[in-house]
Amino acid sequence: MTNSYASRGLRESATFDRATINDIQRAATTGIYDIRGWGAKRALPHFDDLLFLGASVSRYPLEGYREKCGTDVTLGGRHALKPITLDIPITIAGMSFGALSANAKEALGRGATEAGTSTTTGDGGMTPEERGQSRHLVYQYLPSRYGMNPDDLRKADAIEIVLGQGAKPGGGGMLLGQKITERVAGMRTLPVGIDQRSACRHPDWTGPDDLAIKIAELREITDWHTPIYVKVGASRPYYDTALAVKSGADVVVLDGMQGGTAATQQVFIENVGIPILAAIGPAVAALQELGVHRQVQLIVSGGIRNGADVAKAIALGADAVSIGTAALIALGDNDPRYQAEYEALGSSAGFYDDFQDGKDPAGISTQDPILAARLDPIAGGKRIANYLRVLTLEAQTIARACGKSHLHHLEPEDLVALTVEAAAMAGVPLAGTSWIPGR
Amino acid sequence: MDPRLDQRTGDAVTLTQAPVHIETVDLAVSTVRELNQALHATDDGTSWVVDTPAGQHNIAVGIDRDLDLVVNGHVGYYFAGMHQKGRVTVHGSAGVGLAENIMSGTVHVTGDASQAAAATGQGGLVIIDGNTGARCGISMKGVDIVVGGDIGHASAFMAQAGRLVVCGDAGEGLGDSIYEARIYVKGTVASLGADCVEKPLRPEHLAELAELLTLAGRTDAPTDFRRYGSARTLYHFAAVNAAAY
Amino acid sequence: MCGIAALQIRDVGLRASLGELMHGMLCGIVDRGPDSAGLAIYNDPTLTPAGTSTVTVLNAELTPDALAAALRDALPPAVGVTVTVTGFGETTLINAQIGTGALEDAITSILPGVQIAGRGEHAAVRKGTGHPLDLAELYDLRSATGSQGLSHTRMATESAVTAAGSHPFTVADDLCLVHNGSFSNHATIRRQLRAEGVTCDSENDSEVAARFIAWCLAAGDTLTTALEKLGSVFDGFYTLVVTTATSMAIVRDPIACKPAIIAETDAWVAMASEYRALAHLPGIESARIFEPAPGVVYTWTLDSTKELVTL
Numbered sequence: 001m002t003n004s005y006a007s008r009g010l011r012e013s014a015t016f017d018r019a020t021i022n023d024i025q026r027a028a029t030t031g032i033y034d035i036r037g038w039g040a041k042r043a044l045p046h047f048d049d050l051l052f053l054g055a056s057v058s059r060y061p062l063e064g065y066r067e068k069c070g071t072d073v074t075l076g077g078r079h080a081l082k083p084i085t086l087d088i089p090i091t092i093a094g095m096s097f098g099a100l101s102a103n104a105k106e107a108l109g110r111g112a113t114e115a116g117t118s119t120t121t122g123d124g125g126m127t128p129e130e131r132g133q134s135r136h137l138v139y140q141y142l143p144s145r146y147g148m149n150p151d152d153l154r155k156a157d158a159i160e161i162v163l164g165q166g167a168k169p170g171g172g173g174m175l176l177g178q179k180i181t182e183r184v185a186g187m188r189t190l191p192v193g194i195d196q197r198s199a200c201r202h203p204d205w206t207g208p209d210d211l212a213i214k215i216a217e218l219r220e221i222t223d224w225h226t227p228i229y230v231k232v233g234a235s236r237p238y239y240d241t242a243l244a245v246k247s248g249a250d251v252v253v254l255d256g257m258q259g260g261t262a263a264t265q266q267v268f269i270e271n272v273g274i275p276i277l278a279a280i281g282p283a284v285a286a287l288q289e290l291g292v293h294r295q296v297q298l299i300v301s302g303g304i305r306n307g308a309d310v311a312k313a314i315a316l317g318a319d320a321v322s323i324g325t326a327a328l329i330a331l332g333d334n335d336p337r338y339q340a341e342y343e344a345l346g347s348s349a350g351f352y353d354d355f356q357d358g359k360d361p362a363g364i365s366t367q368d369p370i371l372a373a374r375l376d377p378i379a380g381g382k383r384i385a386n387y388l389r390v391l392t393l394e395a396q397t398i399a400r401a402c403g404k405s406h407l408h409h410l411e412p413e414d415l416v417a418l419t420v421e422a423a424a425m426a427g428v429p430l431a432g433t434s435w436i437p438g439r
Numbered sequence: 440m441d442p443r444l445d446q447r448t449g450d451a452v453t454l455t456q457a458p459v460h461i462e463t464v465d466l467a468v469s470t471v472r473e474l475n476q477a478l479h480a481t482d483d484g485t486s487w488v489v490d491t492p493a494g495q496h497n498i499a500v501g502i503d504r505d506l507d508l509v510v511n512g513h514v515g516y517y518f519a520g521m522h523q524k525g526r527v528t529v530h531g532s533a534g535v536g537l538a539e540n541i542m543s544g545t546v547h548v549t550g551d552a553s554q555a556a557a558a559t560g561q562g563g564l565v566i567i568d569g570n571t572g573a574r575c576g577i578s579m580k581g582v583d584i585v586v587g588g589d590i591g592h593a594s595a596f597m598a599q600a601g602r603l604v605v606c607g608d609a610g611e612g613l614g615d616s617i618y619e620a621r622i623y624v625k626g627t628v629a630s631l632g633a634d635c636v637e638k639p640l641r642p643e644h645l646a647e648l649a650e651l652l653t654l655a656g657r658t659d660a661p662t663d664f665r666r667y668g669s670a671r672t673l674y675h676f677a678a679v680n681a682a683a684y
Numbered sequence: 685m686c687g688i689a690a691l692q693i694r695d696v697g698l699r700a701s702l703g704e705l706m707h708g709m710l711c712g713i714v715d716r717g718p719d720s721a722g723l724a725i726y727n728d729p730t731l732t733p734a735g736t737s738t739v740t741v742l743n744a745e746l747t748p749d750a751l752a753a754a755l756r757d758a759l760p761p762a763v764g765v766t767v768t769v770t771g772f773g774e775t776t777l778i779n780a781q782i783g784t785g786a787l788e789d790a791i792t793s794i795l796p797g798v799q800i801a802g803r804g805e806h807a808a809v810r811k812g813t814g815h816p817l818d819l820a821e822l823y824d825l826r827s828a829t830g831s832q833g834l835s836h837t838r839m840a841t842e843s844a845v846t847a848a849g850s851h852p853f854t855v856a857d858d859l860c861l862v863h864n865g866s867f868s869n870h871a872t873i874r875r876q877l878r879a880e881g882v883t884c885d886s887e888n889d890s891e892v893a894a895r896f897i898a899w900c901l902a903a904g905d906t907l908t909t910a911l912e913k914l915g916s917v918f919d920g921f922y923t924l925v926v927t928t929a930t931s932m933a934i935v936r937d938p939i940a941c942k943p944a945i946i947a948e949t950d951a952w953v954a955m956a957s958e959y960r961a962l963a964h965l966p967g968i969e970s971a972r973i974f975e976p977a978p979g980v981v982y983t984w985t986l987d988s989t990k991e992l993v994t995l
Contacts, residue, residue: 032676145559145578148540150501150521177675189561189580189599191619194674199597203577204517204536204555206921206941207865209686209716209839209957213496213535217517220475221501239842246719246839494712494960513959532973534959535943553943553959553975572975573940592940592978610977 023266033267035174037355037365039167039260039302039325044275046258046303047312049422050415051431054401062400069396070406073320075297076158076227076250079219083227083250084136084157087116088392089320089407090310092327092384093255093301094140094160094231096122098175098184099262099355100328101372102129103380104364107331109133110377111384115392120160120322123173123198125187126152133381138229141218144173144198146188150221158251159218160229161211163202163240166259166302169233169273173198174263178358181367208243215248229253234279234302235272241286245296253322254283256302260325262365263356276302276313278425284317294319294408307394314395315410316426323391330387331380332362460486467491471498478502483524494534499527502544519546522563535572538565541582554591557584560601566655573610576603579620585655595622596632604651606659614667618674622667623648625659636670686839686851686864687713687957688944690925691965692832692932692984695951698966702728703828705965707820709954710835712961714816716864717837720850721819722811724802724860724927728830731777731808736766737784740802740809740854742847744776744795751776751794758790773822774812774847775801784857799848799885804858806929811836811850831986834927836862843888853894858929861897863890864957865942867920893918897926911935911981923976925955933983940978947971953984 005012012018026034055061062069076083092112097105099122106129112119118136125147131137139156141148153159164170175184175196185192205214215228230244231253244252256276261269280300287293300313301322313321334342336349341361347354355365363374399407402414416431417423423430424437462481464474466489474489475497481487483505492498496515499508499522506525510518513531522541532550541560551569558574560582567584573591576584576598585604592610595603598620608626615632621644622635631637640648640662648661689709693699702725710721725731732738744751748769755767759782768779780787784803792798802809810823816837820826836851843849852860870889873896878884882895893914900910907926911933914924923942926933934955936944946955949967955976956962965971976982 145540145580148559149561150503150523150540150542153521154501191674194618195676197597197616199578201941203574203596204539204558208841209864210516210535210943212715212839213516217497217500217520217536220472220497221521223476223479224472236842243839243841494958494963513963515958515960532959551973553945554941570974573978591975 033265035176035263035356036266036269036353037260037262037264038269038353039258040270040273040275041353042270044258044303045277045419045421045425046275047277047309049277049418050312050426050428051418052308052311052315052398052402052414053416054398055403059403061403062405064397064400067400068405069400070408071392071396073297073408075299075320076229078250078292078296079248080158080225080227080250081223082157082225084118086118086136086320088388089314090115090304090388090391091117091138091299091320091322092119093259093322093324094120094122094138094162095324095328096124096175096262097127097130098122098124098146098179098188098367100364101366101375102127102183103372103375103377104328104331105130106133106377107375107380108327108384109137110381111327111330111388112136114381114385115388117388118157121156123162123175124184125149126155127187129377131155133377140231142173142198143200143202144188145203146190146198153218153226154222156222156226158227158229159222160231160253161215161218161249162231164233164235164255165231165261166233166255166257166273166276167261168264168268169235169257170200171264171268171272172200174356176263176356176358179356179367184367208247211243211247219248227251229299231255233257233259234274234276237274237279238282238286241283241298242290245287245290245292249296251297251299252283252287253299253301254279254318255322256300258303258325259301260328261355275425276300277422280313280316280318281425281427287317293317304391307391307396308398310391310395311398311407311410312415314407315414316412316428319408327384327387328364330383331364332375332383333360333364335362338362461488462486463488463490465490466493466495466498471495474498475500478504478506478508481506492529492531496534502527513550518548522546532569533567537567538563538582541565551588556586557582560584562601564651564654570607576601576620579603583651583654585651585657587655587657589626592629593632595620595635598622602647602651604648604655604664606657614669616673617667617669619669621647623651623664624667625664628665628667631667634670634673635667638666638668640664640666686862687716687837687961688835688862688864688923688925689713689954689956689961690832690834690862690927690932690934691952691954692927692986693830693952694986698951699727699831700829702830702833703825706828706833706835707826708964709956709961710816710820710825710837712963713835713837713957716957717839718815719840719845720811720813720838720847721816722809722836722838722850722852722862723820723823723825724834724852724854725808725828726806726830726832726858726927726929728808728828731828731830732804732806733779736768736779736781737787737805738802738808739778739784739787739791739800741776741778741791741795742799742801742811743774744771744798746795747771748776751778751791754794755780755790758793759786772810772812773814773819775810775823777802777808777810801848802852802854802860803856804854804929807854807858807860807927809852809854809860811852812847813845813850832927832932834860834862834925834932841866841889843886848886849888851890852927853888853891855891855894856898856901858927859894859898859901860927861890861894862925863893863922864944865920865922865937867893867918867922869919873917889920893922893924907931907933908981908983915979915981923957931983931985933981934976935981936976936978938979940976944976945973946976946982947973 257273297319338361500520570588589607614635
């Protein structure tokens with residue numbers, strides 16, 4: 001395509017490319033910023049820039065399929081009387097009923113349960129479908145407190161206090177009117193059809209000293225049974241992790257800027273926060289300095305796609321990863337079989353990010369009953385379980401090649417970087433050298 | 440409410456019934472953890488007295504019983520957080536987040552309450568005889584709040600549902616970005632927040648106000664109040680409102 | 685992110701109990717900041733004897749005796765200057781019957797680059813890392829007397845857990861600042877102050893506020909005006925308490941998320957992050973208790989007049 005323009009002597013500006021021109025024209029036409037779903041779409045330093053050093057002579061690999069490579073992870077043992085043990089270190093990230101259809105939420109619960117892992121509510125409360133189908137359900141505690149309910153709090157297997165997410169650290173939530181149906185509005189105590197705004201700060205505490213009291217309150221309400229996670233968007237991960245630990249968190253959830261969202265300003269998604277590759281090292285350093293690495297677990301998210309990403313995140317020091325966008329794709333988001341409908345919406349399979357519009361042909365990011373009915377929660381659950389199994393098997397394959405009997409035995413020394421940038425951000429040597437930039 | 444009275448009728452308990460046993464917990468001796476655990480495990484219909492709270496945090500959070508509880512002294516953050524069913528009275532003042540996310544029942548504070556009183560409350564009734572700090576009724580979702588004195592700034596921010604009754608004055612930015620909650624103020628309002636406007640006080644409003652004042656044991660005349668609520672201009676994103684978002 | 689407790693005593697008869705009352709207040713804010721703490725005590729005749737200057741240094745490389753001996757040698761041999769040096773863990777308190785500037789110069793000539801954490805004729809500043817109640821024992825807080833005092837417990841946000849990062853920050857004679865919250869444009873203000881010739885010791889956000897106020901006061905502003913200017917320049921969330929030889933001022937940012945409660949009687953005025961730190965004060969039952977309004981500077985001086993100015 002570009003070549004045909006080039007052959008005609010036409011030259012596109014790298015600064016004002018066609019997408020930028022379109023953005024400017026759209027802004028001039030509408031007078032309001034662009035809101036969309038998905039996460040950062042720009043190219044960012046990512047796990048692709050890291051490689052594993054498989055065993056050869058100096059180290060011995062483990063035999064695939066026969067020699068054990070454990071994948072379980074226990075979350076929340078620091079203070080909670082009932083920590084969660086998952087079979088695999090890959091969890092489903094928080095996505096609200098409201099942003100997603102009830103069928104999609106149910107499918108995520110079914111898939112997670114079949115694969116032995118947890119799923120997470122979102123900004124909007126817990127649905128019976130989701131609770132019913134999820135063996136391990138993490139209940140998010142967000143600034144809006146939509147649908148916040150002590151009965152559900154006590155039903156949760158873990159509580160995740162959300163301070164931010166990778167797509168928009170420092171920003172609040174948003175759900176446009178098309179998705180505020182009667183059921184969604186009822187759960188959130190809002191008028192039907194309004195454009196719902198969520199606050200960026202919690203209403204009744206600000207800062208780590210008050211967070212410590214808030215965490216103690218949630219522990220008291222749940223009689224100290226339930227693990228308490230603190231989720232932050234990656235921006236200052238060293239300090240945020242240290243303060244979450246000091247405030248009493250059992251688990252820190254760190255979401256990089258590739259992490260998805262249902263609806264946020266595009267300028268926010270693309271320009272605020274740091275990639276997960278750069279965020280894990282500082283968070284792990286904070287945990288190590290406080291002497292709680294692997295006692296306070298670190299769950300990382302934002303751009304996890306395959307088992308290599310899982311293994312790399314764990315090698316850098318994470319205890320588990322979370323998937324959101326990838327789980328939606330596994331469910332059928334952006335599936336080419338809906339190509340004609342994506343085109344009709346002005347998009348294309350592989351490009352569709354208007355999760356805020358509620359017109360998702362795949363029936364996932366919608367509250368339209370006809371569209372939502374397209375997603376069979378049982379079949380969707382199977383797809384999620386399949387995908388989680390593949391991620392796990394892939395991560396195990398890599399870990400065994402590195403001679404590890406458990407995914408958690410992977411370490412930064414198993415990694416090298418392909419680029420100077422990735423070496424500096426991840427704190428591992430440039431391949432073929434012993435050089436870690438900045439060290 | 441006097442725990443010795445019948446909770447449904449308000450009458451004195453007749454002599455044919457067994458005398459009500461009142462469990463007393465002294466927080467100079469027992470821990471908040473022990474108290475809360477006992478309150479979570481107790482039966483409906485029990486009565487409790489808590490002494491020496493000394494401003495400790497998270498006292499009586501997560502109650503889900505039809506019980507009566509009286510606290511003698513001041514309480515810290517999140518007193519009666521996520522409260523359900525019971526009737527709770529503090530003879531003293533309360534810290535940040537009094538009765539946050541209350542679902543049902545009654546929480547009554549005879550003194551002042553700090554910031555974020557009854558924040559995100561979904562139901563029930565919160566009565567504060569004195570003043571509150573900032574953000575009273577922030578993101579309220581159905582709770583009724585009656586404040587005998589003044590409330591601080593940014594109160595009823597993003598208030599979604601429920602009624603906030605203020606017998607004194609309201610601080611700056613009252614009801615900013617309010618949804619469908621209704622606010623009644625007897626005194627002055629320093630300023631209204633974005634999208635919050637004065638609305639006419641119609642008979643149905645006078646009736647609900649009278650009922651709330653009576654429930655709170657107050658004698659203020661409903662006609663002395665003014666009503667505030669949402670102008671509903673921010674319900675849908677519009678470029679002309681960009682400055683208000 | 686932290687706990688603050690401050691007390692100004694108007695009733696002269698109650699000043700013998702300053703340390704005892706402050707100890708009770710400190711107990712009420714320990715949970716808010718367990719990693720380090722600091723104190724400023726005003727007009728304790730033992731800590732800041734009349735007619736002397738007092739300078740606090742952190743992590744001095746000399747023992748108190750060695751430092752005292754070196755100072756006696758370094759100071760001009762005139763009129764028999766008495767030098768007293770007392771060690772309190774990471775803090776060393778130095779008194780001498782000369783001006784603060786001359787004493788500071790003598791100290792830095794012996795200990796080049798040493799961190800000076802307190803200075804003045806009335807205020808004794810001590811701070812360090814560790815549990816606040818352990819530090820209170822080390823500083824023998826309960827025995828302190830005086831006209832006013834300030835305490836701070838710290839949960840460090842973006843700067844290191846060190847004695848230097850502990851509050852109060854004292855960057856001019858008898859001027860102490862404590863902060864609960866976090867500034868979000870302090871780097872720019874630090875650069876502006878440096879351009880004006882102000883030296884900063886650390887990357888700590890609260891130090892910048894202390895430097896800014898000292899800079900305003902040096903230019904002739906009142907404490908109230910200086911805090912009003914701070915409100916127009918600094919972004920962020922803060923509850924600040926600033927004390928001088930005769931005054932105590934309290935201000936919260938215009939959004940006012942960080943907690944603060946003030947109690948006032950004829951005998952004293954007290955401020956704390958939480959009510960529990962005030963509950964034991966004598967006469968608290970009948971005190972006027974209120975939360976400071978957002979963006980309003982409250983100032984009390986020891987002649988008990990109060991200014992109230994809205995930003």
